[in-house]
Amino acid sequence: MTDRTVSDRPATAMETPFVAIIDDDPSIRESLVSLLRSVGLTALPFASAQDFLQHRWPDAPGCLVLDVRLPGQSGLEFQRELTGAGIHLPVVFITGHGDIPMSVTAMKAGAVEFLAKPFRDQDLIDAVHTGIERDRDRRRAVDALSDLQERFRSLTPREREVMRLVAAGQLNKQIAAELQLSEITVKVHRASVMRKMQARSLPDLVRIADKVTPAGDA
Amino acid sequence: MTDRTVSDRPATAMETPFVAIIDDDPSIRESLVSLLRSVGLTALPFASAQDFLQHRWPDAPGCLVLDVRLPGQSGLEFQRELTGAGIHLPVVFITGHGDIPMSVTAMKAGAVEFLAKPFRDQDLIDAVHTGIERDRDRRRAVDALSDLQERFRSLTPREREVMRLVAAGQLNKQIAAELQLSEITVKVHRASVMRKMQARSLPDLVRIADKVTPAGDA
């Protein structure tokens, strides 16, 4: 139909980044949106954390601009909640009535920046760009890893065991003894592992294994 | 002479940690020292950054308690200076006249904590313990790596080249071709590498190589 390649997991590095702005003050919201749009960024305004969560945001690198004081829930709590839910969107805090402990808590929790009003437009723009860059890097790392995890999932249980022991430096005969197999069977599984994991050499496989099984695996 | 093993790089993990306190106010200095000593920590007072630098601090995990406002130089500048000089002692900031941008800058630069006076004694104690723990972890990592680097330095130039290519997954014959050697010579060097690096298997060597030569090595 079309000559464009359609992939279910395209390279995300080049996609249009977005900025979500959560602030209960409509005038601030709109002014931030227009500021960020003026430098070519896609900015989406939300009045509350709930509004933001209901929205399906794009599968692209992004950044969150968050007022510390939100209706119902503080921005710091929302930050923790997102992290707990596995959403690792970089956060830029803005606040009108912040204090030092608040900013320290936010930065400890991984915030990109904590800006007290009034702040310079350029400071916010810089912080947002930093956040987007951070998310881009994180997404790249996740993508690379999920490729490998996909391959790892295609292994049979036996193949995974053999892979683990091979990566641990065991000889085929040792693996055979440990798994109560003949050496030839181990070789067969080992060959399957190399093929399925697309490893071109043993060092290659070792590095893949360490990425896909960080510590202690079945 | 003695039955005690004397090593030039003993395990640091168990050594007595220390806390250096830099504050130009003698009364604060002494009160912090006595506070930290009351919980069993070794605390050393300094009136300025210069005093601290002149002192030979122990080869043990430590932590720095730093007033943001120092004579001559700000605490934040001193933090940058230390980092630039390769001194990675965790820093806990205390301040009487701090603001949000200051705390954000400090936390971005890796400070453990940023406490505005008045703060609770326990908050400082907790921060210091966190800093010491962080330094302990860092020192452990450095120690483990310097062990490997020591071994790596004992390799001859040829052995390093062979190690690099082995870790890259090249076959002996490919390495021989690339280095213009006979295959048997490669085997000899390879065996030396395994022995000197104390690698028990090829996967073992690959992991060591990745640690000791993070990216691009001769």
Next chain:
DNA sequence: TGGCCTGATATACCAAGGTATAGGGCCGGC
């Protein structure tokens, strides 16, 4: 000058890894 380290090489042998082909048992889905 003699000893030592580094580097390179060879022969010979054995262990380990890799591949192809072939076959059997088990189990779950069509």
Next chain:
DNA sequence: GCCGGCCCTATACCTTGGTATATCAGGCCA
């Protein structure tokens, strides 16, 4: 019931890796 996937095994053959022993040459230093 048949097929396919998974698991296991075997024979045969070849490649690659690892070790031991020995030789030779250059550079460096006491």
